[in-house]
Amino acid sequence: MTIQVVLGIGDREVATTLNGQFHELQDVEIVVLESVSGDVISAVGAVPNVDVVLVHQDIGPLPALDLIRELVVRHPQLAVILIAEEATAETFAAAMGSGARGVIGSEPTLAELQNRVAQAADWSRTMRRHFDSSEAAPVTGQLGTLVTLCGAKGGTGTTTVAIHLAIALSAAGRRVCLVDLDLQAGDVPVYLDVQHRHSVADLAAASDGLDGAVVAEALFVHPAGPHLLLSPPHGEDAEEISARAVRQILTVIRSRYDVVVVDSGSQVTEANAMAVELADTVVITATPDVPSMRGSKRMTRMWSRLQIRKEEDVWVLLTRHDKRNEIQPDLARKMVGSPLLKSTVPANFRALEDAANTGSPMAVKNGEFRKAVGRVATELSLLGPAPPQQPPRGGRDRGSAMVEFAAIVPLVGTLLLLVWQVVMIGLTSMYSSHAANEAARAVNVIGYDQRPTPEALANREEVRRRAVARVSGPWADREHLHIQVSGGYVKVTIDCPAVLPGWRTPFGISTKSKIVDERDGE
Incomplete structure (x- = not known):
């Protein structure tokens, strides 16, 4: 997606230099170049979906910091970057105090320019999508549905099911947030080819002061629809995420979305155990083999002993199902002890291979797999209430x-x-x-x-x-x-x-x- 950039530069030489550099960058478009502060404000208001505004330090007649403050007040979802002759600590502090998202020198390298603009655009788009969702958010105080998916063991397709379930719900018009709580080995960024500098660890560090703006900054908006809260990039950071922080994070997110899908992996930690306890629906993904059946039963019994979740309050989803398997749904239902979903996910390895390797879930063209995900969403009642029936016609109509x-x-x-x-x-x-x-x-x-x-x-x-x-x-x-x-x-x-x-x-x-x-x- 092309990044829309507005330049506000009064110095013609600096404007020429930066304009030339931007033309060498891919997926970046200069939509407006203005030399007066008032024209910059007008241009930002006239051009839809501006991602980044770069303001030069010497622009006038309104001083650059005042211009940044004015832009942020009018467009709080807009990322503004200050162009300074020298990016000193004092300049950086003043820019941040005015609401800027960063400071860059007047003669940056291409790599520095691309990295700074891309990060600012990512933040701007996340905030814009969050503001759009906030306008449509329910005002009744009701919390969205929380669905936690766990794996009976590694390799049962928990992440795959969670991703495609979130995409399917988003395509059906639901506001969806996918949370990766497999804190040490989360693969959602790999499966979706996402690089984002914020994660659940950032929210955990600020859990005492969470609000909509803080959460929005940590989320990544995927083009397929769902918002993403990713796991920490370093596994050791998982130790800093407590159950209390997870409770606060999920509570805030549930107030902003219709459905929250949590991928908690196959390992039980204090953090993802909280996601299981808070969930409206818990689903264990299990493949049709004895180790997976035993793993599912072992996990549900452990939750029961720890008084996290009762065995009969956990659904089991059979993945990689095939008619040639020795363990069919009827036998699996007897082995796991917990309720088994009628819907199963077929064993379509080839259909999922391209999507997994390219990080593009939309590459899955297999209709059988897509229908299976839809059936799971329907059986779990995640697609929302059925449309109201038309009232009977009145006497005039009759x-x-x-x-x-x-x-x-x-x-x-x-x-x-x-x-x-x-x-x-x-x-x-x-x-x-x-x-x-x-x-x-x-x-x-x-x-x-x-x-x-x-x-x-x-x-x-x-x-x-x-x-x-x-x-x-x-x-x-x-x-x-x-x-x-x-x-x-x-x-x-x-x-x-x-x-x-x-x-x-x-x-x-x-x-x-x-x-x-x-x-x-x-």
């Missing part, structure tokens, strides 16, 4: 529906009548063809004389009888079947029946058939 229904019924009825009339026409055409063929054969055998002699009348009546015999239903009415013989052809016309009783269609369907002398063919 009346409108009745009017619409009354208007549609005649249209539907008319359409059905038209369809049925088309069917009648098709059947009439078919029977007319059958009757014409039969009449042509009868005329060839019996003859058809138009004279009014008894024999001719009998022949004509026999031809009509045979033609009518090929017709059934309402089409067999003799009054609506007409036969004409002329020019070696027989023409049969049948009146098409109407779908409405008492209504006669004004047309008939006619078919011609040639009279073939079968004796000539012999």
Whole structure:
């Protein structure tokens, strides 16, 4: 993500030098370069999402320190850096007193410039996301849901599940904070490719004076959505984090987020035991093998002996599940003794390998794994309350529906009548063809004389009888079947029946058939 920088420098030479250096840095963009303090204030207010403002010591007419103080008051989430000719201790103290995030010389090296701007931008973005979350934070005083994940032993996928669970909840619109309390071997920064200078150790040192701003400064906002509180970079720092500090930290964080996901690793310490005790839900991740089943049972019994958590109040999540495993969920449920989640995480090693190596959880494209994480979130009731049902419609709506229904019924009825009339026409055409063929054969055998002699009348009546015999239903009415013989052809016309009783269609369907002398063919 490109870092948006505003420069406030009155000295043209210094401005040219720094501008040239910034152009050599990647992912850094100078959006505005101003030489007057008033223009700097206006530019910061006009440009959205400014990350860092660099103010030169000799800018005017408002002095640099006063300008920094004004910017910080108007934009408390904005990181401001003072550019000084000499970065002395007195200059640094004065800048910090005005609210600046740091001091840099007027001729810094590229590495120094990049490092200082990147750190300031990281702080600014964290604060901006925190301020945005604070605006939407609940004001009822209710605490968010705390979910603590533990591993029955190393390698059960606790960190993987915690990371993807936090990302899935964030994608569902929940405010999520992922806390890495595996204090000696936390791998969240590795799995997410994160480098952050603050950790839970910084909050533990200031636990007596924790507030929203202090917590926000220690958090890292991941692009995928969740906020991160990382474990100490040095394992020995874990000794300085007490259970009391963890209680205070988690309490403050729970007041700012909907869901707090804690990765407590597989080792039980005083600090992560507090996370288990405070949690609304505790989940032990276990693989389908005997050592993991025993480790899960051993951990829950220890918590019970220490009066931290009852065995029946702990869920077990089966990870790396496969239908070919010897231990299936039914057997695992009997072995662990604690409730077993119905959801399982499949054994998709290849699907997770790329994400683990690159530090990009979004690289996991396996739909089965993503669905499994979603099922876990649903089963643990972490996706929030279901949307309220729509209230029943009032009388006006019901009346409108009745009017619409009354208007549609005649249209539907008319359409059905038209369809049925088309069917009648098709059947009439078919029977007319059958009757014409039969009449042509009868005329060839019996003859058809138009004279009014008894024999001719009998022949004509026999031809009509045979033609009518090929017709059934309402089409067999003799009054609506007409036969004409002329020019070696027989023409049969049948009146098409109407779908409405008492209504006669004004047309008939006619078919011609040639009279073939079968004796000539012999």
